[in-house]
Amino acid sequence: MIDEELIESGEQKIEWARNHMPVLSIIRKEFEDEKPLKGHRIAMALHVEAKTAVLVETLAAGGAEIAITGCNPLSTQDDVAVALDKKNNIDCFAKYDCSSKEYYGSIDRVLDIGPDITIDDGADLIFKIHTERTELLDSILGGCEETTTGVHRLKAMEAEGALKMPVIAVNDAMTKFLFDNRYGTGQSSWDGIMRTTNLLVAGKTVVIGGYGWCGRGAAMRASGLGANLIVTEVDPIRALEAKMDGFRVMPMQKAALYGDIFVMTTGNTDVLNRDHFELMKDGAILANSGHFNVEINLEDLVALSSSVRDVRKNIKEYTVGGNHINVLADGRLVNLAAGDGHPAEVMDMSFANQAQCVRYIAENELNVGVHAVPQDLDVRVARLKLETLGVEIDSYSPKQAEYMGGWKCGT
Numbered sequence: 306m307i308d309e310e311l312i313e314s315g316e317q318k319i320e321w322a323r324n325h326m327p328v329l330s331i332i333r334k335e336f337e338d339e340k341p342l343k344g345h346r347i348a349m350a351l352h353v354e355a356k357t358a359v360l361v362e363t364l365a366a367g368g369a370e371i372a373i374t375g376c377n378p379l380s381t382q383d384d385v386a387v388a389l390d391k392k393n394n395i396d397c398f399a400k401y402d403c404s405s406k407e408y409y410g411s412i413d414r415v416l417d418i419g420p421d422i423t424i425d426d427g428a429d430l431i432f433k434i435h436t437e438r439t440e441l442l443d444s445i446l447g448g449c450e451e452t453t454t455g456v457h458r459l460k461a462m463e464a465e466g467a468l469k470m471p472v473i474a475v476n477d478a479m480t481k482f483l484f485d486n487r488y489g490t491g492q493s494s495w496d497g498i499m500r501t502t503n504l505l506v507a508g509k510t511v512v513i514g515g516y517g518w519c520g521r522g523a524a525m526r527a528s529g530l531g532a533n534l535i536v537t538e539v540d541p542i543r544a545l546e547a548k549m550d551g552f553r554v555m556p557m558q559k560a561a562l563y564g565d566i567f568v569m570t571t572g573n574t575d576v577l578n579r580d581h582f583e584l585m586k587d588g589a590i591l592a593n594s595g596h597f598n599v600e601i602n603l604e605d606l607v608a609l610s611s612s613v614r615d616v617r618k619n620i621k622e623y624t625v626g627g628n629h630i631n632v633l634a635d636g637r638l639v640n641l642a643a644g645d646g647h648p649a650e651v652m653d654m655s656f657a658n659q660a661q662c663v664r665y666i667a668e669n670e671l672n673v674g675v676h677a678v679p680q681d682l683d684v685r686v687a688r689l690k691l692e693t694l695g696v697e698i699d700s701y702s703p704k705q706a707e708y709m710g711g712w713k714c715g716t
């Protein structure tokens with residue numbers, strides 16, 4: 306495609322997303338009127354696709370200058386990247402299927418903007434700032450982190466005394482993880498798996514690795530599609546929850562024997578490895594919807610395989626003994642590398658949180674460390690979302706407020 310066609314295709318995707326992100330539209334209007342980000346330079350590493358573009362436009366409408374790249378080598382949509390790059394005050398360096406060298410090279414180029422605010426999804430920008438670009442730390446007011454894994458990395462840095470800037474854990478807002486990680490990952494992972502394989506889910510045995518927010522969503526939607534569910538966990542409380550939700554729970558060593566489709570959502574490394582590949586059924590399908598490309602140990606799989614071939618777009622078939630194991634999207638996030646990511650209505654809330662937190666960083670002096678999203682901002686996102694959905698709720702009557710605040714009234 307020539308550039309003009311790419312731009313048109315990217316713009317079309319952005320317009321569709323924008324029209325389905327009403328909370329972010331309200332914030333954008335405020336930003337246009339008040340210009341709270343005037344003079345700020347924002348470095349971003351997020352999945353470069355249409356919903357992210359709407360966030361970028363919103364921040365630019367607030368007066369910011371922006372440089373953005375991807376946070377996953379396989380999630381960039383090139384048409385959106387080109388369309389973004391053409392906009393005023395926005396430079397986009399993301400490219401689909403970039404090498405590791407290109408990926409980190411683009412992170413460097415984004416940091417060349419000399420940011421005072423950063424937005425990460427997985428903490429790769431902040432890692433780079435703290436290792437090779439420490440000269441930038443003096444002028445940074447703060448950063449925002451989009452995902453569970455990034456927050457884990459930042460908290461580990463903080464615990465070691467290695468973190469040198471304030472960061473807001475946007476992932477941990479209730480209006481983020483309860484909806485994005487659960488309903489977003491639940492829907493978009495199955496969208497990615499189904500459009501990539503064009504196979505039936507009903508009647509299959511699906512193994513979900515990890516019963517956190519993403520795992521719950523992925524299990525709930527697989528169950529709705531008619532699959533038989535097995536959950537693996539390391540946390541006894543979450544394992545019990547999966548059991549009470551009606552799913553079989555067992556160690557991966559056993560689940561490996563039964564699974565037709567495996568979906569990883571642990572945020573951990575090496576969850577599917579050589580011990581499991583050797584036990585799997587012929588035709589097993591492996592997908593990751595959790596963390597980078599480390600949940601499925603592809604080095605182990607390659608070492609065990611007598612051959613590897615592409616059998617369909619985004620599907621690699623590994624021959625192990627007499628069996629075939631199919632890995633989707635090279636073990637990277639199946640919903641983004643083999644799909645379009647989360648639904649726009651869900652990213653509306655995640656990115657409304659991001660936009661509000663960027664403004665909060667610009668207007669407040671934060672201490673070094675990992676900060677929670679201010680509760681009033683989190684609740685505002687929920688109120689605005691309800692409003693835009695046309696949903697009304699009750700509020701306490703004075704009598705109820707008094708009762709809820711009192712202690713003298715008993716049976």
Ligand SMILES: NC(=O)c1ccc[n+]([C@@H]2O[C@H](COP(=O)([O-])OP(=O)(O)OC[C@H]3O[C@@H](n4cnc5c(N)ncnc54)[C@H](O)[C@@H]3O)[C@@H](O)[C@H]2O)c1
Binds near residue numbers: 490516518596638
């Ligand atoms: N695909 C997406 O779009 C998307 C969306 C949101 C989050 N994420 C990522 O998904 C991952 C999970 O996020 P979350 O919010 O659900 O986290 P979470 O902490 O709520 O859940 C992870 C669960 O995995 C379990 N676990 C850890 N190691 C395990 C192992 N070896 N075997 C079995 N279970 C194990 C934990 O006990 C926990 O219950 C993170 O890496 C996060 O960044 C991806």
Ligand SMILES: N[C@@H](CCSC[C@H]1O[C@@H](n2cnc3c(=O)[nH]cnc32)[C@H](O)[C@@H]1O)C(=O)O
Binds near residue numbers: 453652
């Ligand atoms: N960057 C790492 C870490 C996980 S990304 C997981 C995050 O992606 C975000 N996400 C999911 N779908 C979309 C989307 O369509 N656009 C932008 N971000 C998304 C979501 O908020 C979630 O917290 C990686 O690629 O492996």
